[in-house]
Amino acid sequence: MTGSDRSTQKPIRAGRSPAPFLKWAGGKNALLEQYQPFFPERAKTYYEPFVGGGAVFFHLRSRDFADRYCLSDINEELINVYRVVRDRVDDLITLLKRHQQEHNREYYYRIRAMDRQPGWPERDPVERAARMIYLNKTGYNGLWRVNSRGHFNVPMGRYRNPAILDEPRLRAASDALAGVEIAVKDFRAIAGEAGADDFVYFDPPYVPLSATSDFTGYHANGFGSEEQRALAEVYRRLSAKGCRVMLSNSDTPFVRELYAGFRIETVQARRAINSKASRRGLISEVVVLNY
Ligand SMILES: C[S@@+](CC[C@H](N)C(=O)[O-])C[C@H]1O[C@@H](n2cnc3c(N)ncnc32)[C@H](O)[C@@H]1O
Secondary structure: OOOOOOOOOOOOOOOOOOOOOOOOOOOOHHHHHHHHHHOOOOEEEEEEOOOOOOHHHHHHHOOOOEEEEEEEEOOHHHHHHHHHHHHOHHHHHHHHHHHHHHOOHHHHHHHHHHHHOOOHHHOOHHHHHHHHHHHHHHEHHHOOOEOOOOOEOOOEOOOOOOOOOOHHHHHHHHHHHOOOEEEEOOHHHHHHOOOOOOEEEEOOOOOOOOOOOOOOOOOOOOOOHHHHHHHHHHHHHHHHOOOEEEEEEEOOHHHHHHOOOOEEEEEEEEEEOOOOOOOEEEEEEEEEEOO
């Protein structure tokens, strides 16, 4: 632990609004304004079980939305980064400075290959976190993708001057994360945890836009129709317990069928609708609310 106590919440300092410090596919920063009217006033505990880049968490945390915050995700490297940003931000900044100084093509591939070395998972969490942030800022499109053996395999991106270290942003995030519970968890665990007076925000991997109501495909991230159905079941269970639940997903007949009976609102998102970044358009996404 460095400097101050990281086990209790800290007030958010004026002029230092926390914001995501990673690029993350499906990041919700650009939708916050449209989401704002849907958020409840307050909650006892805030749960975000697909935390990703954490845009909604940072937004609500800076408004002192809840007494307690619980973030989780299935991605262990990602959760390690959140814990290190919370508990060891000074050490992390030191290592990121080194990555920033050394960055070049050869260095990128050397750092990328570290997860192929024996004993990698037991390495210092700060070293792992610095590597993830470095690869996130310098890799192609900020993608986080691993092969079947769990090895990160994204090629280097073409950035002239990648911002590997953004110290004020990391420090603001670290303050916002003080006292926050952070865990590696499958989303199903939340069904037994949240209850009345709590608020859960679900931002799962989206149903592909082409999917019909009988889509069975498992796409690369392993989140297919079975997971979507299981998630809708968790949603209904939480709703029955009196918990307030909000969920984002793509606007497809399958999603509308899964959440039939709940309030379904739409927002307009700017998304890459095909693989070329130049073909970005506004598409409708749903927000499912049980209140
Ligand atoms: C769409 S992203 C979340 C985006 C995020 N809310 C943001 O603003 O950047 C989906 C996340 O779900 C996680 N995920 C995938 N399958 C999961 C599972 N079974 N349980 C929990 N998290 C999962 C992924 O690791 C990924 O971080």
